[in-house]
Amino acid sequence: MGLCGDGTVLAAGAGTAGECRVDGWGGVVAVAAGNVHTAPNTGRSHSVGVCADGTVVATGWSGAGQCDVGSWRGVTQVAAGWRRTLGLVGDGTVLAAGRAQDGAGEVGDWREMVGLACGDWHSVGLRADGTAVAVGNNSRGQCAVDRWRGIAAVAAGCLHTVGLTDEGRVLAVGDGSAGACDVGTWRDLVAVSAGSHHTVGVTATGRVVAAGSNDFGQCDVVGWHGIVAVAAGSTHTVGLRADGTAVAAGNNEQGQCDITGWTAIRRPD
Template sequence: MRATVDERNGVNGMALLAAGRRHSLACRGDGTVLACGDGRAGECDVGGWSDVVAVAAGNVHAGRNTGRSHTVGLRADGTVVATGWNGDGQTDVAGWTAIAAVAAGWRTTLGLRGDGTVVAGGRRREGQCDVDAWREIVWIAAGDWHSVGVRADGSACATGNNARGQCDVGLWRHLTAVSAGHLHTVGLRRDGMVVAAGDRRSGACDVEDWRDVSAVAAGSRHTVALYADGTVHAVGDNDFGQCDVHEWKNITAIAAGSAHTIGLRVDGTVVATGADTDGQCDVADWDRGD
């Protein structure tokens, strides 16, 4: 029997799909989760999960020491489950409650509480977990070594590694969402335009001309946009074809991994492009089963 992917809007916008460096995830309508790709650290061990309404995948740039990852699931009751690599305590989320959204970086997990505060677990060295003072947050994102939030008034805050200016979001306004990559951050404005900060060398920040965007996703060195008409556009590094999305149609959600991109169609099927060395693009059988 083919798996069923739920096409409803997810918590935190794009949470029905998630992509890491070597694995991909999808949240099904019955609350179970699909996973494909490299599961050597247990990041794909989601077969027993239930009542999950959103997923997040620890993403990171490709490197000799970045192969392992983790997966996070938000349950309908506001509790959180996690599996995979736990070298820094990034999967120690069993005690989290009243969570409304989750995000995952390389060794970091973020949880947005219903009261607008944020909890974090995992690696703290670069400051990516310094979110205790955040208030009135409505959206969260986690990059390799930095964390970003959107406040209820549409402004943004960020903490962690700022080597390329990826945390320089203090002047951003009118935001509805953000996404964080390796060394860059992108923000979606209420008017459908997109702003970006950080490393521009790959072209991942070349988003100034985008219009009518409804969702954004940042990979390690590429950025993906979902347009209001269901088409998709991408900029940045395309060494593995992760930006080859111009022919996609009828897409309702997107996610960007380190070097691959996945999209959810209106009919519940999933499409993927980019690096597939570990089977992270093996989503052909993920559909509604009609």
């Protein structure tokens, strides 16, 4: 998904469940794309957008109620995972819709939140004081973020969680078997994102670094430059250039990397 400067939204990919039906969206200030935990052709993904008035729109597969966000108000940010949507309210509380198993939607007692991330079976929140909290499946230690301090941003993959510190370093917990947690040497980062089994980050100079599974070339980002933001899908990676255009690497089986014509994409806040 791409959010344009005029509040409209672009989408590329399979669209079999209607997750790319965003042509009529307007006045949008933030977007999130839910992932497909199962085979990529099952049509079980969804897309979510936050409007300038604090309402939320969603399209795509809603078998678990993950698109039941029409009543939400005062939302400033959204995160979308597997069959689940989270919404950050302006007062620092968090709303959840969708799959209730594994406890990933148990965010009703979260307070003073400023950031959110959804993994497949776990959810992560960033507090205003720079600490983090996580709920849900912790089978690989992906929720072990209680000791993190000085965190500026969080991201969640299938079985791992990543935190960007105020100093530009990156922390990671969870499944490291594919190398997605091999980020200890990264420095001067300004943004991070987590795919299912890989992690990507943007440096202060606009370069992109990646670690983890590269089965589809999703980590082939060494040649990218002038990047201001990144987004990692299940097996692909997207980078936003400073001029509002985008570049992609990785699995394009469903057309999810067909973004060469995108322009005027808005940089995330």
